[in-house]
Amino acid sequence: METKSSPRIPHTTLTIEEETRIQETLSFLILLSDRIRQAVDEARLFKFDCSEVGNKVDVISQMLRSAVRIATSGSGAVFYDRPLRRIAVDVTKNLEKALTLVKKCSRRNFLCRVVTIVSAADFRKLYALLDSSVADMNWVLSICDGGGGGIVLTLPPIASNDPIVSWVWSFIASLHMGQLQDKVEAANELTSLAKDNDRNKQIIVEEGGIPPLSKLLKDNSSLEAQIAAVTALYNLANSEERVRRIIVDLGIPIIVQVLGDSPMSVQIRVANLVATMAKYSPLAQDDFARENVNRPLVTLLSFDIFPDDPMIRVGKQTFESIMQINKEMEKNLHRPGSSVGSSKVGNNRRERESEKPEVKLELKISCAEALWMLARGSVANSRRITETKGLLCLAKLVETEHGELQRNCMMTILEITAAAEANADLRRAAFKTNSPAAKAVVDQLLRLIQESDNSWLRIPAIRAIGSLARTFPARETRILRPLVEQLSHGNQDVAAEAASSLGKFACPDNFLCKEHCKSIIEFKGVPPLLRLLRGNEWAQLHGLILLCYLGLHAGKSEALEQARVLNVLEGADRTLIAQHPELKELISEAMYHLNVYHSGVLPQRQSYAP
Missing domain, CATH: 1.25.10.10 (Leucine-rich Repeat Variant)
Structure with missing residues (x-):
């Protein structure tokens, strides 16, 4: 039974600013426990049963005080209070039922005592409810103790009908408050849940899983942690609404930063994340354009295009501008406030040069797909790609590569030409007749039209030429x-x-x-x-x-x-x-x-x- 004095426990979709501070919620419950203890001392009927109720409430009260200490410890880790908030709703209801029942046993008037309807069955039901609250509180304290105990996979009574929620709570709590290895394990567990079905993905997002995953992705001290975080985010980002939540939680600046200054194994997965976010959300396309994610993508796509290649001689200045992009990126990484120093830049360059060819190919495929999804229906991203001299790089790869990389580059060109068809300014800027990059692109389109045996290359090439008809x-x-x-x-x-x-x-x-x-x-x-x-x-x-x-x-x-x-x-x-x-x-x-x-x-x- 819920009294007028009980706090309003907000729905999980409310923002943190709209929610009651968790300390206030816990303080109210502690006061409610004290009132029950006082009522127990005043009981005149069922004294033994009331005493048992008091003992159980005392246990709950001690747990509530422990929760307050954890929530206000100021240990540096973000306190994840969503499971505690949800459990507090049930604890409030159960304590209020206890207070109501115990008060009925303290009636002094004989007539009131005669007409009071209290039975042993009422106490048995209350015991079961209070035991559930004790178990719930014990469970939530175990996942909020700073992460020393690792991930908790036991089920509290509150989650008996839906264990997924409790697992998600445990994993997210570990992401917030666990040790590094616990965070990696938690991110991997969230990935497994997300792969099962969309409902799990929605629960992870609604219970606040994106911010700690983004924070883990930003932490460049652990390659394993970054891979675990970006893989989890990738598996969540297959709907416009969930992508929007990543954007709202300021994930895009982090994604762009990590793409530019991480080892290849991370960059591959981040490029895949960019691709899937852009695929499902026009808003993500716009935000990625503002953060200029196209620049690091083009740079990664062109990192081993050498100036002695005949294709590049078509426009020497154009290739030099590609090299300048790489220099500018490294300069940006050295600027004040950058989290990446010269040693890391040098290490990443050496890592790229010594990496296996199949890994380099996988990175290029991922970057080309990301550019394709970014350019699709987006004039802003198409313009950004052409401004970074991406056209020449794409033309080169269409000429020299095969399979998925060639197709992704071709489809990116197709989207850029479609944007140019719809936007006269882009068309005039990117496809001027005297532009070496434009000439290189047109040459490759004509080559595919005349020579390609694959209709999945020939048809896009024909369509792209049609989009440029007015040039x-x-x-x-x-x-x-x-x-x-x-x-x-x-x-x-x-x-x-x-x-x-x-x-x-x-x-x-x-x-x-x-x-x-x-x-x-x-x-x-x-x-x-x-x-x-x-x-x-x-x-x-x-x-x-x-x-x-x-x-x-x-x-x-x-x-x-x-x-x-x-x-x-x-x-x-x-x-x-x-x-x-x-x-x-x-x-x-x-x-x-x-x-x-x-x-x-x-x-x-x-x-x-x-």
């Missing part, structure tokens, strides 16, 4: 010709992607659309385009759009007349047009222009009627 001059035949050739590709998805990219050259939004349309026709793009109209819906859609653009901007072409494009448009698939209503007006415009040139008379403009 190429009118007679850039080395760009358009390979795209037109892909219209005849045996893989219909490749051919459809080529039609989609060519559509960006030929669309009215492109200032040079007329010149590009003439070039597409000149490179004999019409016949394979007509064959594409017999393919699947995706191929038909983009083939039909491109054909309309050719009719709009190059309707005078004899090639269009000889191919009877006007008849083709008139017989376009009605079902496709019904599914894509925007095609109706486009087809009408194209048919009008074709009629103007091919019939010799000015026709009356009519809407296309499928």
Whole structure:
């Protein structure tokens, strides 16, 4: 039974500032215990039972006083009070029931004593409740004793129906107050729980597991501890809400710092954490951009690109700027207030040089994936990558590498070009025609389009070229010709992607659309385009759009007349047009222009009627 005098025990989702100070909660419970002791001394009925209640309450009172001493010890470790708060709720209820029952036994008036309904069964029930409180308090003191005893895996009565919560409490308490090895073990145990299911992840986050994990990650005195912490955070960061909690707990500055100044084995895992956070949260993308995480990622990706490589000679100054990035990073690590000294920087450099090739490859794969996820849909991160000369590094790796690293670099380029397509400032800054980095990227895209046997590389390369359509001059035949050739590709998805990219050259939004349309026709793009109209819906859609653009901007072409494009448009698939209503007006415009040139008379403009 809860009285009006009981403290309000907050829900676990409240912030620390909103919660009652734990010392105040414990002080109230101690006062409540003293009131019960006084009531026991005044009892007139069931004196033996009341005395037993008093003994049990005395035990609880001593435990509460011990908890106050631990909470106010000022030992330097953060006192983790969440389990104590939750247990205090039940202890409060049980002590209030004890006070109510014992007071009923102190009635002096005979009539009140006669009508008082108290039985031995009431005391038996109360004993069980107080015993549970003793066990709960004993358990919580065992996990809050400064960590000397290590992780506690026994279950308190309060957690009998949900043991996961008590385990999470124990592990987080060890992270806060345990010895270093206890913290490592606790982080690994949280990782195991997080891997089981999303409910466990949510419990870990809600019970305050992120701050001590971030603190453990920041502690560069132990490689094992950093790996344990970042692995746990990685397994928690697979939802937007949990990533947001990492951000709120100021985890991103720590992550960026650790990425820049840690050994490779840690950097690999931190890069993976960056990738998964950026994947699930646009907010994380923005915050990582503000912290400029792209700079250390590009630096790690390019640490063994040497200046004697022919690819780098395309732009010597560009490579020198990459080397400058490395120098600037090391300079930043030496600045006042930096936690990393010159000896650590030197050790990390030597560690990178002597590391096994497979470890170096794993680090590059992780960094490239992180850049991919950061750039995806983000103009800010795409701009940051290009400002750190990341384009040249990505182009180099696309040329020389294979497998997952090559694919991750290609997908990063694809996202940057998509951002450039949507943002004119980025497009003009990063993909100027005289830029060595831009030229290197375009060269590799064209190489993949013409030479790659893998559609998972060829298709992104075609799409990236299409995103850059507005950056190429009118007679850039080395760009358009390979795209037109892909219209005849045996893989219909490749051919459809080529039609989609060519559509960006030929669309009215492109200032040079007329010149590009003439070039597409000149490179004999019409016949394979007509064959594409017999393919699947995706191929038909983009083939039909491109054909309309050719009719709009190059309707005078004899090639269009000889191919009877006007008849083709008139017989376009009605079902496709019904599914894509925007095609109706486009087809009408194209048919009008074709009629103007091919019939010799000015026709009356009519809407296309499928």
